[in-house]
Amino acid sequence: MLLNSLAAPKGVKYHCELCGKQATLMCPNCRTVCYCTEAHRDIDEVSIHKKICGLIQELQSEKEVFGSAQQRQQHQERMNMLRKRIVDIGVEQATAALSRQEYQRAIPAALQALKYQKELDSNDRSIVTPYLLLGEAHTGLGKLQRAEEFLSFAKWVLISCEETGESRSQAIIALRGRLHRQFGKLFLFQDRFGEAEAEFAADAYYSGLATGPESPEAAQCYFHMGNLFYLRKQRQVAFQFYDKIVEIWQSYLRDLVVAGTLTGHETPGFASETKEMFMKLETVYNQNCGQNHSSTGFLQLTIALFMCTLGQEHVSDALDRVGQAHDIFLQSFGQDHPATRDAANLRVALTQSQV
Ligand SMILES: [Zn+2]
Ligand SMILES: [Zn+2]
Numbered sequence: 001m002l003l004n005s006l007a008a009p010k011g012v013k014y015h016c017e018l019c020g021k022q023a024t025l026m027c028p029n030c031r032t033v034c035y036c037t038e039a040h041r042d043i044d045e046v047s048i049h050k051k052i053c054g055l056i057q058e059l060q061s062e063k064e065v066f067g068s069a070q071q072r073q074q075h076q077e078r079m080n081m082l083r084k085r086i087v088d089i090g091v092e093q094a095t096a097a098l099s100r101q102e103y104q105r106a107i108p109a110a111l112q113a114l115k116y117q118k119e120l121d122s123n124d125r126s127i128v129t130p131y132l133l134l135g136e137a138h139t140g141l142g143k144l145q146r147a148e149e150f151l152s153f154a155k156w157v158l159i160s161c162e163e164t165g166e167s168r169s170q171a172i173i174a175l176r177g178r179l180h181r182q183f184g185k186l187f188l189f190q191d192r193f194g195e196a197e198a199e200f201a202a203d204a205y206y207s208g209l210a211t212g213p214e215s216p217e218a219a220q221c222y223f224h225m226g227n228l229f230y231l232r233k234q235r236q237v238a239f240q241f242y243d244k245i246v247e248i249w250q251s252y253l254r255d256l257v258v259a260g261t262l263t264g265h266e267t268p269g270f271a272s273e274t275k276e277m278f279m280k281l282e283t284v285y286n287q288n289c290g291q292n293h294s295s296t297g298f299l300q301l302t303i304a305l306f307m308c309t310l311g312q313e314h315v316s317d318a319l320d321r322v323g324q325a326h327d328i329f330l331q332s333f334g335q336d337h338p339a340t341r342d343a344a345n346l347r348v349a350l351t352q353s354q355v
Contacts, residue, residue: 016040018108030056047108048093052086059083086116087126094133099272103140110134125161128154128175135182139189147186154179170210177206177221184224193232200225216274219248223277235288242281243295246302253305257346271310278303294339297328301343308350315350322347 014023016036023034025041030053035041059082062075090113097106114130121127131154138147158179161172184199203221204213211217226241282303285296304321307314326343333340 017044018111027053029053030060032056032060043104044108047097047105048090048112049108051089051093052112055082055086055089080120083116083120087113087120087130090114090116091129091133094130094137098133098136098140101140101272101276103137106133106137110137123157123160125157125172125175128157128161128179131157132175132178132182135186139182139186142189144186144189147182151179151182151186154182173206174210177203177210180206181221181224184228188224188228188231193228196228197225200228214248214251216249216252219245220273220277222248223281227280230284239288239295242284245277245281246295246299249306250298250302253302253309256309257305274306275310278306291324292328292331294328294332297325297332297339297343300328301325301339301346304346304350312353315353319347319350322350 014026014034015021016023017033018040019036021036023036025035025038027033027041027049033044033049033053033056035044059079062079067075090109090111093109094106094113097103097109110130110133114127114134117124117127117130131150135147135151135154138144138150154175158172158175180199180203184196184203187193187196187199200221204218204225207215207218207221222241222245226238226245228238229235229241230238278299281299285293285299289295300321304318304325307318307321322343326340326347329337329340329343
């Protein structure tokens with residue numbers, strides 16, 4: 001819907017929801033959200049607005065209520081429930097976009113989560129997540145100054161939560177880890193290697209506290225650490241981290257195989273991030289260890305298992321990798337080695353699952 005500037009109440013200026021510039025368009029349904037251009041409207045629409053327009057309309061329709069104190073309180077609670085739902089949807093959409101590396105698309109969703117969380121409570125720890133998502137998205141786009149601003153806000157809120165005695169809560173510990181990771185990624189982009197290392201080390205500490213040092217989440221952190229040392233040409237240290245990742249994932253996926261839930265496994269939220277990690281590891285192992293090294297074999301076997309969690313359509317790729325791993329193990333260790341037998345058994349199981 002085109003905005004008629006003359007129709008606006010005197011002194012009221014409409015601003016674009018995304019960039020804050022003067023707006024020329026308004027969503028005809030909720031009549032609340034405005035945009036400078038069709039381009040910004042379209043970005044917001046797919047990122048988040050189509051999912052929350054109805055909720056915004058509900059919020060609008062109950063602006064004010066007159067009645068008893070109790071009625072007013074109930075009304076306030078209803079409004080806050082709507083706001084909370086918008087925040088949750090915003091966080092969910094932004095997280096999903098980031099896991100696909102769609103940084104631009106993540107921003108409007110995270111901004112809406114931030115806006116409505118501010119209406120709810122801007123000092124609550126729930127506001128840290130939208131700030132972190134905005135920090136991550138801007139780092140991904142190379143807008144590093146903006147990223148640093150958002151991450152600093154997140155840091156501030158976390159510090160004030162910790163001062164009020166919440167520091168031991170599990171949620172705060174997990175947020176701490178995420179904050180350090182985002183700062184680490186940002187510093188890495190800026191070639192501030194020493195600071196990046198300190199941030200990743202802190203991430204490893206907090207993520208380890210939150211999910212255990214041998215968890216796939218912690219492995220994500222070791223990956224950033226490995227990349228840092230790899231960039232600094234400290235290859236040996238880098239591979240200590242990389243090998244650790246392979247070990248963690250192999251044992252995690254093996255448990256799924258034993259439980260018989262590998263192919264039916266619910267894909268973890270960070271699946272595409274993990275896939276990207278494995279693809280990078282494959283390149284690095286091939287370049288540094290060679291395609292026939294036993295370490296590359298263990299990596300291929302792990303990637304094969306991971307591919308199976310992504311669904312049936314990835315089984316043929318998994319089979320190729322298991323075949324490669326098997327050949328490597330056969331040459332390196334011989335036929336009777338447990339690794340060789342493992343790969344052989346997996347090949348049989350995968351072939352059967354294909355027919
Ligand atoms: Zn705009
Ligand atoms: Zn709308």
